[in-house]
Amino acid sequence: MDTFFEPLMEDMKILWKTGVQMLDEYRKDLFTLRAIIFVMINDYPSLFILSRQFKGKVGCVVCIDGSTYVSLDASKKLVYMRRRRLSKGHRYRLKKMYTYFDNNEELHSTAPSRNNKGQGGFQIVGKIKFVFGKKTKDEKPRKEVKPILGATFKKNSIFFEYFPYYKELDVRHTIDGMHVQKNVFESLIGTLLDIKGKTKEGLNSRMDMVQLGIKKELHHVLLENGKYHLLVASYNFNIDEKHAMCVWLKNLKVPFRFCSNLCSILSMKDHTLTNYNSHDCHVMLTTFLPISIKAINHVFLKMAVTWLCYFFNKISQKVIERYELVSLYEFAMETVSQFEMCFPPSLFNIMVHLVVHLVPQI
Numbered sequence: 001m002d003t004f005f006e007p008l009m010e011d012m013k014i015l016w017k018t019g020v021q022m023l024d025e026y027r028k029d030l031f032t033l034r035a036i037i038f039v040m041i042n043d044y045p046s047l048f049i050l051s052r053q054f055k056g057k058v059g060c061v062v063c064i065d066g067s068t069y070v071s072l073d074a075s076k077k078l079v080y081m082r083r084r085r086l087s088k089g090h091r092y093r094l095k096k097m098y099t100y101f102d103n104n105e106e107l108h109s110t111a112p113s114r115n116n117k118g119q120g121g122f123q124i125v126g127k128i129k130f131v132f133g134k135k136t137k138d139e140k141p142r143k144e145v146k147p148i149l150g151a152t153f154k155k156n157s158i159f160f161e162y163f164p165y166y167k168e169l170d171v172r173h174t175i176d177g178m179h180v181q182k183n184v185f186e187s188l189i190g191t192l193l194d195i196k197g198k199t200k201e202g203l204n205s206r207m208d209m210v211q212l213g214i215k216k217e218l219h220h221v222l223l224e225n226g227k228y229h230l231l232v233a234s235y236n237f238n239i240d241e242k243h244a245m246c247v248w249l250k251n252l253k254v255p256f257r258f259c260s261n262l263c264s265i266l267s268m269k270d271h272t273l274t275n276y277n278s279h280d281c282h283v284m285l286t287t288f289l290p291i292s293i294k295a296i297n298h299v300f301l302k303m304a305v306t307w308l309c310y311f312f313n314k315i316s317q318k319v320i321e322r323y324e325l326v327s328l329y330e331f332a333m334e335t336v337s338q339f340e341m342c343f344p345p346s347l348f349n350i351m352v353h354l355v356v357h358l359v360p361q362i
């Protein structure tokens with residue numbers, strides 16, 4: 001990655017100093033164009049590479065050392081379930097609601113401040129010395145850089161060196177909304193339709209609930225024959241609900257080039273969706289999913305899914321008013337909290353957590 005960027009950096013350095021002569025069509029005159037890298041949009045793995053952050057337990061590239069996670073022993077996953085971004089006094093923070101979430105006290109907790117924006121981010125990484133390249137001049141391989149004293153970054157970004165304005169930017173790397181939508185949709189539809197390999201439901205997820213001491217009505221029951229009985233949860237669609245949803249999608253007629261043919265990704269035999277691409281996930285989440293689940297019986301689950309779809313629809317609009325962002329941020333927090341009430345803890349991986357960071361980056 002670094003050797004790829006080095007020639008680019010040289011070009012950008014020259015470009016920033018000299019600029020480029022461009023024709024202004026309206027004034028019929030030349031002007032000097034100076035380009036800057038204002039923000040980069042990356043999917044989640046690229047965010048780690050470009051921000052030079054260590055992968056591992058510091059799972060969130062925005063919260064950094066303020067990330068809080070729960071390690072699920074049965075599912076062997078780290079999940080991010082906190083309600084500390086909700087407004088103080090919100091009903092979901094009350095003590096009687098703990099068992100609906102992760103059983104943690106959230107009455108007075110506050111969200112971590114973003115200390116990596118602007119000059120703060122430069123001060124964290126500015127003192128780190130790192131020489132790029134795989135080998136030294138005498139052909140000896142370099143020693144691997146390891147985190148020291150809880151450090152979250154392993155090296156300084158090369159952009160700080162070449163772009164004088166770079167350390168002033170509040171958001172240098174934004175989250176790829178399409179990547180988040182695809183992963184959230186995959187987890188959601190996999191759990192709702194019980195798609196093999198995609199679902200978060202199973203014995204392990206019920207063991208996670210026992211570990212956290214939540215949703216006691218869904219804990220697994222050991223039978224006399226040594227097998228486990230899993231009680232039906234709200235997110236377990238019965239065969240009629242699955243069939244109604246798939247029939248609605250199958251009979252759907254859409255405008256030309258609106259989305260790919262949904263019949264090709266839909267299997268009526270086992271009621272699953274497969275081989276969908278990012279745009280299909282986007283269209284489903286923003287338009288079709290809340291309508292297709294109208295036949296399900298559980299009202300609260302239906303409301304939570306519809307709210308999530310409304311949120312993704314709202315942030316996908318070309319125009320969003322500035323005054324809407326505050327209420328939209330609170331709306332996103334509340335929607336993720338409702339998901340925590342409905343779904344098993346193993347659903348709340350880092351991609352679902354990133355939903356709460358989308359609005360501040362708009």
Ligand SMILES: [Zn+2]
Binds near residue numbers: 061063064067353357
């Ligand atoms: Zn975060």
